[in-house]
Amino acid sequence: MSHHPHGSRLASLALQFTTRDLRNRYLGSLSGLVWAVVQPLLLLATYAIVFVEVLKVRLPDAVGAGFVPYLALGLWPWTAFAEGLVRGSNAIVEHTSMLSKIAVPKLLIVFAPVAGSFLIHGVGFLMVLAALDLSQVPIQWQGLPVALLLYLCLFLWTLGLAWMLSALTVFVRDLAHVIPQVLTLGFFLTPVFFAREMIPPRFALLTDANPMSVYLDGFRAAMLGTQGLGDRAWLALAAALAALALGLVLFRRLDRHLEDFL
Amino acid sequence: MSAAPLVQARGLGKRYPRVTHPRDRLRALARLVLGRDMPDATEVLADVSLEVRAGESLAVIGENGAGKSTLLKLLTGVLAPSSGVVQVNGSVAALLELGAGFHPEYTGRENLALSSALLGFAPGELRSRIDDILAFADIGRYVDEPIKHYSSGMIVRLGFALVAARRPDLLITDEVLAVGDEAFQRKCVAWIEDYLSGGGTLLLVSHSMYHVRKLCRRALWLHHGRVQAYGDVHDVSQQYLAHEERRIAAEGRRPEAIGTGLEFGVVELRVEGDASELPCARGQGEPLRIEADVHSRDGRVPHLAIGLTRADGTAIYGTSSEMAGATPDRLDAHRFRFRLEFDALALLPGSYLVRAHAMDSEALRLFDTVERQLVVRGESREFGLVRLAHRWSGGGPATVSGGIA
Numbered sequence: 001m002s003h004h005p006h007g008s009r010l011a012s013l014a015l016q017f018t019t020r021d022l023r024n025r026y027l028g029s030l031s032g033l034v035w036a037v038v039q040p041l042l043l044l045a046t047y048a049i050v051f052v053e054v055l056k057v058r059l060p061d062a063v064g065a066g067f068v069p070y071l072a073l074g075l076w077p078w079t080a081f082a083e084g085l086v087r088g089s090n091a092i093v094e095h096t097s098m099l100s101k102i103a104v105p106k107l108l109i110v111f112a113p114v115a116g117s118f119l120i121h122g123v124g125f126l127m128v129l130a131a132l133d134l135s136q137v138p139i140q141w142q143g144l145p146v147a148l149l150l151y152l153c154l155f156l157w158t159l160g161l162a163w164m165l166s167a168l169t170v171f172v173r174d175l176a177h178v179i180p181q182v183l184t185l186g187f188f189l190t191p192v193f194f195a196r197e198m199i200p201p202r203f204a205l206l207t208d209a210n211p212m213s214v215y216l217d218g219f220r221a222a223m224l225g226t227q228g229l230g231d232r233a234w235l236a237l238a239a240a241l242a243a244l245a246l247g248l249v250l251f252r253r254l255d256r257h258l259e260d261f262l
Numbered sequence: 263m264s265a266a267p268l269v270q271a272r273g274l275g276k277r278y279p280r281v282t283h284p285r286d287r288l289r290a291l292a293r294l295v296l297g298r299d300m301p302d303a304t305e306v307l308a309d310v311s312l313e314v315r316a317g318e319s320l321a322v323i324g325e326n327g328a329g330k331s332t333l334l335k336l337l338t339g340v341l342a343p344s345s346g347v348v349q350v351n352g353s354v355a356a357l358l359e360l361g362a363g364f365h366p367e368y369t370g371r372e373n374l375a376l377s378s379a380l381l382g383f384a385p386g387e388l389r390s391r392i393d394d395i396l397a398f399a400d401i402g403r404y405v406d407e408p409i410k411h412y413s414s415g416m417i418v419r420l421g422f423a424l425v426a427a428r429r430p431d432l433l434i435t436d437e438v439l440a441v442g443d444e445a446f447q448r449k450c451v452a453w454i455e456d457y458l459s460g461g462g463t464l465l466l467v468s469h470s471m472y473h474v475r476k477l478c479r480r481a482l483w484l485h486h487g488r489v490q491a492y493g494d495v496h497d498v499s500q501q502y503l504a505h506e507e508r509r510i511a512a513e514g515r516r517p518e519a520i521g522t523g524l525e526f527g528v529v530e531l532r533v534e535g536d537a538s539e540l541p542c543a544r545g546q547g548e549p550l551r552i553e554a555d556v557h558s559r560d561g562r563v564p565h566l567a568i569g570l571t572r573a574d575g576t577a578i579y580g581t582s583s584e585m586a587g588a589t590p591d592r593l594d595a596h597r598f599r600f601r602l603e604f605d606a607l608a609l610l611p612g613s614y615l616v617r618a619h620a621m622d623s624e625a626l627r628l629f630d631t632v633e634r635q636l637v638v639r640g641e642s643r644e645f646g647l648v649r650l651a652h653r654w655s656g657g658g659p660a661t662v663s664g665g666i667a
Contacts, residue, residue, distance in 0.1 A: 009382060016379040020365075101362030102380060103339035171291035173284070250295070256342030257294055260279055261287060 010105065017112035022119065040124035041131055044072055063195045065224045069137045073223055074192040074216040076125040077151065081158050081212065082183045084117035088162025089169050089179050096262045106255055107248075110166045111159065118155045125151075129223065143222035150218045153240040157211060160243030167254040170261050191216060208232070211239035266351055267313045268432055268463050269337060273346035274310040276332050277303035303344070307332050307487045316352070316431065319464040321474040321495060323502050324484035330467045333484065334358060334436050337465065352431030352463075355381055359436065361417040366410035370401065370420050373409055377421075381428050391427045398449075399423035415443050426453050433457065436467040444573060444613070451476065471499050472541065472613065472637045507538045526564045526620035528632040529597065530555040533616055539634070546611055546640030546649075550604040554618045554632075558596050563589065565621040566600040567628065570636075573613040578647055584625035608648040611640040 026036070048068045051057045057067050091110045098104065133139045169175040190212045191199075199207060207213040214235045220226045229236070280302050281287050293299070307329040314320050322330045335341040337348055338356040363380060364373045374395065378388040396405055399419040404412060412420075425433065433454070454477055458464060468474050474481060474495060481498035483491040485505075491498045532553040533542040544550055556564045569580035583590065583600055590598035613635065620630040642649075 008384075012385050013379050015385075016376050020376055098363060099340075101340065101359045102356070104363075104380065168291070171287045173287075253297065254291075254294055257290075259341050261281065261290070 010108070013105065014108050014111055014115075017108050018115045018119070021112040021116035025116070025120075036120055036124070037127065040076070040121075040128055043075075044068070044128050044131060047071055047075075059195050060197050062197050062227075064226050065220065066137065069132050069139075069224055070195065070220060070226075071193065072128050072132060073219045074190075076121055076128060077154055077215060077219055078187065078190065078192050078212070080118045080121035080125075081154060081215075082187070083121070084114040084155075084158045085162055085165070085183065086180055087113035087117060088158070089165035090176055091162075092166045092170055092258060093173070093176065093262070099259060099262065106258065107163065107251060110162050110251075114155070114159050114162050118151070118158070122151060138225075140223055140225050143225075146222040147219050150215060150222065150236060153236050154215045156240040157215075157243045160240070160245070160247035163247030163251040164243075167251050167258060170254070170258050186210075186212065211235060214239070268316045268318075268350065268352050269312070269314040269465070270349045271313075271337065271346065272311050274307065274333070274336055274343050274348065275305065275345035276307040276329075276336060276341065277305050277344040279303050305487060307336070307484075310346070310482075310484070310489055312482055312489075312492065314432070314463060314465060316463055317458075317461050318480065319458055319466070319478040321478035321481040321499075322465065322467045322484060323469075323471075323474060323481055323499060324490075325506075328484040329487040330484055331358070331436055332487075334434055334465070334467060338434055350432065353382055353428070354432045354434065355425045355428050355430035356434040357418075357421055357425055357436065358434070360414055361409065361421065364409050364417065364421070367408055369408055370399075370405040370412070374420070374424060377424055378428075381424065381430075383428065395423045395427045398426055398453075400446075415446065419446055422450055422453075426457075429457065429462065432463045432465065434465045437469065470541075471503065472543070474499055503540060506540060510538055510540075524557075524620075524629050525559050526622060526629040527557045528554055528566075528618050528620045528630045529557045531616070531618045531632045531634055533634050533636065541613075541635035541637050542616075543637045543639055544607060546609070546638055546642060547606050550607050550636075552602045552604075552616060552618070554600045554602075555593065556590070556598045556600065556620045556630075558598060561595050562623045563592075564598055564623060565625040566590070566602075567619040567621055567625075568602055569617040569619070570609070571615045571617060572647065573615060573635075575615070578609070578614070582621065582625060584621070607638060608650075609636075609638045610644055610647060610649060611638050611642055612647070613637055 051071070052067055059065065059067050059070055063070065088110045091113050092099070092106060095104075095109050099106065099109070129139055133141075165175060165179060169179075189206050190210055191207055196204075196207055196213065196217065214229060214232050217226070218229050218233070218236055221228045279286075279290055281290065310329075310333060312320070322333060324330050332341065334356065335358065336343050337350065338354060338358065339348075339350075340356075340358070363377050365376075371392075374388060374392070379385075383391075399405070399416075399422075401412070401416045401419055404416060405420075409417065409420075451473070454462075454464060458477070464477060466474065466478055478495050480493060481491075481495040481502075482489060483498050483502045490505075491501050530537050530553075534544065534551055535553070536542060552568060554566055554568075556566055558564045565582055565584040567580060567582035567584075570578045572578060581602075583602075588600070590600045593599055614637070616634045616636050618632050618634075619628045621628055
């Protein structure tokens with residue numbers, strides 16, 4: 001069918017949908033974007049007080065980084081991932097009324113909230129890095145290109161999963177409730193608050209085979225100079241490409257039937 | 263103009279899966295992932311083939327639920343067909359539903375940004391066309407207010423103005439013309455006529471046979487999801503209207519008027535001898551004959567008031583049998599027949615209502631009201647509702663233009 005737009009039109013539509021998604025988040029709230037800027041810094045300050053000053057958490061020396069920078073470099077990418085996945089998975093069901101009236105490339109409906117999440121938290125991520133730098137944490141800025149590349153991989157991995165889950169959610173509505181629960185579990189099975197070095201060896205597979213732990217460790221290695229990914233580095237790219245390919249195949253297979261089940 | 267049709271559909275069908283239980287959805291998902299067909303489904307459209315060449319205009323008509331909207335959704339790509347193929351070779355703009363694609367929280371201007379991108383405007387193209395669009399929509403300062411504050415008419419104006427600016431190869435509209443006020447409707451119809459004469463192609467769904475015949479040269483009649491007739495608009499719409507009349511007659515018209523217990527009730531209103539509920543079409547300056555049968559519960563002689571109004575109810579002219587001292591024919595103990603004739607309709611082309619009111623013997627109280635749509639056809643550039651007898655004079659020979667053309 002010739003209804004599907006191509007190339008530059010698709011790109012301009014993607015841009016339109018993404019800006020609209022960003023605006024939707026702050027629609028009707030006065031503080032709007034100011035909040036998006038202040039919130040990550042406030043959160044970082046809170047973590048510093050609670051974990052370092054109150055709970056006196058310290059990472060093993062082998063990690064080679066302070067707790068707050070270590071946490072910060074895991075938490076922001078995780079938040080972008082989790083939020084993008086939850087909002088992306090719900091996107092098709094949420095846009096039922098629009099999809100039943102006008103012809104819209106559905107892939108873009110899912111793309112927009114994922115891209116929006118990664119943009120907002122990407123900016124927050126950079127601000128947190130700058131704040132850390134200002135508070136005497138040695139940030140390796142020369143690692144930024146690698147970190148951004150990893151961030152792109154993380155985005156593609158999230159997008160692929162979101163395409164898959166958004167199509168499946170149309171058929172299995174329970175997924176809308178299940179996905180946040182699974183993400184909460186995943187949060188504690190991924191080294192965000194703790195380091196991979198602290199896990200007993202019999203649980204090591206849980207984090208080693210977990211693509212999210214690969215991404216987070218990658219960000220820390222690039223920006224803090226902690227132990228590198230070594231032979232796990234290829235997993236970051238492989239996971240992203242596999243999720244993207246699988247997501248596209250599944251979504252395309254179900255695309256033309258989604259309308260019938262909305 | 264290329265030889266290939268702009269729109270081509272062959273053997274188009276749509277079946278909706280039957281899903282009553284969440285388990286059905288799971289089973290459907292499994293089948294689809296494995297690349298198999300849906301097992302049991304409800305058929306809403308079957309075996310529709312059509313072809314629209316550039317510059318043609320096609321109307322899709324039929325009863326509610328006949329599958330008209332589904333067909334349009336298949337042609338625009340909102341829905342995927344269960345069988346058959348659709349091919350569209352050109353840009354398409356569709357006005358399928360009131361405010362489709364508009365977000366209520368955003369202003370008109372902001373909504374235009376996304377909607378224009380969906381219509382295929384290049385980035386920046388909207389900026390250069392925005393003045394034209396706003397001039398056509400004519401919604402004034404509302405353009406910077408959220409859409410949720412708009413009236414339905416204003417939403418249609420904005421949507422239509424955007425499409426008008428786009429001038430697509432194919433325009434698809436679904437009954438949206440019925441929403442706006444009359445002035446805007448006329449503006450849209452004028453735009454569509456201009457668009458058609460400029461080589462545009464139209465696919466229109468409408469219940470208004472007036473619009474259908476005015477704008478389209480061919481028609482497709484859908485009946486229970488299948489093509490009942492397809493061809494010249496006058497043939498097809500006449501077949502359809504005849505079918506509708508038979509259907510309405512079979513259902514029995516207004517039997518309740520006698521049984522309602524009203525003292526006086528209009529049992530039947532015939533305009534030009536036609537008692538159906540379909541609009542009556544007359545040419546400008548033609549005579550108009552109205553007959554009404556009034557039921558009188560206790561056999562007293564009733565009176566009848568007849569009014570002509572604009573489609574929005576604004577009164578144009580009203581009179582009654584009592585004013586003229588006319589008495590009806592007594593058909594039986596309870597039934598009285600009134601006849602009223604206008605020699606030459608002074609109404610200008612447009613859509614009007616004929617209203618008949620049953621009144622008591624003293625013509626003091628009004629009991630029952632029955633109305634009928636009247637469409638006056640003709641070509642006239644005059645303004646207003648009626649033609650008043652008049653005469654231009656000046657240096658040259660005066661031209662008389664008051665009588666019947």
